[in-house]
Structures are given as structure tokens and as C-alpha cells.
Amino acid sequence: MVDNRVNPTSNMKLLLYNQVDGRCPFCGKNLHYVKNQIQTLLEIAHIYPANPKSHEAELLKDVPRLSEDVNSMENLIVACRDCHKKFDHPRTAEDYYRWYDLKKELMLNDEAKSAFFDNNVEEDIIKVMDSLLKIECESDLVQLSLSALKLDEKINKENSFIFRKKIRDQVVDYYPMVREQFNELDAISPYQFEKIATQVKGCYLTLIKINENQEAVFRMLVAWLDEKTGKISSLACEIIISFFIQNCEVFS
Numbered sequence: 001m002v003d004n005r006v007n008p009t010s011n012m013k014l015l016l017y018n019q020v021d022g023r024c025p026f027c028g029k030n031l032h033y034v035k036n037q038i039q040t041l042l043e044i045a046h047i048y049p050a051n052p053k054s055h056e057a058e059l060l061k062d063v064p065r066l067s068e069d070v071n072s073m074e075n076l077i078v079a080c081r082d083c084h085k086k087f088d089h090p091r092t093a094e095d096y097y098r099w100y101d102l103k104k105e106l107m108l109n110d111e112a113k114s115a116f117f118d119n120n121v122e123e124d125i126i127k128v129m130d131s132l133l134k135i136e137c138e139s140d141l142v143q144l145s146l147s148a149l150k151l152d153e154k155i156n157k158e159n160s161f162i163f164r165k166k167i168r169d170q171v172v173d174y175y176p177m178v179r180e181q182f183n184e185l186d187a188i189s190p191y192q193f194e195k196i197a198t199q200v201k202g203c204y205l206t207l208i209k210i211n212e213n214q215e216a217v218f219r220m221l222v223a224w225l226d227e228k229t230g231k232i233s234s235l236a237c238e239i240i241i242s243f244f245i246q247n248c249e250v251f252s
């Protein structure tokens, strides 16, 4: 009989191990222990069997598959030895559906995680920063009308006047332009602005938990964005964070 099994590459093993955060997704057991050196207990299981026996093929003839290729990442899952063994012996359609559903959930999780660390997001912020750095004179800018300013309700009065004025000036001078740049990005890749805004908000929420001082949080957000965008211009980063204050992702 032909053996369809292909050994997963070490990169595939790493991704599969990460996908379950180093624990068996079925019983929660740690998949490694230390005895002299790090030992692993993990096994890589095929959700749809690589070489189904005839009665197994019959049992699973109507089930949905995660991939037509039994050796693809979609059909593989890391589990502990015990859970793997129980899954394979005896094979049941009920267990198949349980593993299928769990793997689907793990893949959705991966998608959510990678959306958060999407590199394109940084590239797009850099495009907006570049357009700020290319401004040549005052007349390139359209000021935001003062009646549209929403800063008073966001930046509390305990902050210094100079800090409040800096944010206010940046919003008035640059908000319309940054908004337009983000609109242009969205026209090319839909929801891109939403992705960026979600990242900024996520970072803000993490920082405000450790420090309630708005000026300090502003500084940390600028440093974070500056780091993420390869330290092109911390002034442009300030302008972008100020944009997100007016736009309600920060200090709201």
C-alpha cells in the first residue's frame, strides 16, 4: 500500500507548536518538560488520516475537510501522545468533528494574531509620515475648524498648558491632511485604516493601565510608533498620535 504521509518540515512543526501555545489543545498538558535538557512530548496528528483504512474511509466519507492535502498545515495539529492515541484508536466521526472544529478555531486565532502584527500596517503609516515630511509650506495645509476640535473633553486640565497646546496645534494644522492620507490608503486597501486605528488603540489601552499620566502615555505612544516605523521622524509620529487623539482612539 502507498504511504501518503510526508514528514512536516521543522518550520511547520514550529508553527504548529506555536498555534497551540505549547500545550495539548485537548487536555491542556504542557508539551515539553526539562530533564537534563528540554524534552518534547508533542506529536503531530493528521486530522483526516494520512492513510485511512477502508473502514475509516467509509466512516469519514461525508465529513468536511480542512484541506484536500492530508499533509498540509490545515490538516495537521499538535497534540500530546495520549490524546493523539485516543483520537486514532478507535477512529470516530464524533472525534473527527471535535478536532476539525478546534483546528478551525486555532486557524482563526492565527489570523487575528497576524492581523495585529501585519507588516503592511507599518508600511502604510510610513507612507502617511512621508507625506507629512514632504509638506513644503503653510499653504499646503488646510486647518481644522476650531469648532470640530474634540480635545477639551479628552485631555484633562491637570496636564501642562504647553502639552495641551502642542496637541491642539498639531490637530488643527495636520488633522485634515492625515485624514485625507488615510482615506487614500483605504481606497487602495480597504479596512487598512481600521487596522491601524485598532493597533494604536490597543497600544494606548495597554499603556494607560500602567500609567495614568496622559503626557507620559503620549510620549510612550510616540516612542512605540517611532520604533515600529524605523525611527524616521519622531515629530511625524507625534502628529500621527495627536491625530488619533482627535479621532478618539487615544484618551477616549
Ligand SMILES: [Zn+2]
Binding pocket: 024, 025, 026, 027, 028, 029, 079, 080, 081, 082, 083, 084
Ligand atoms: Zn492531550
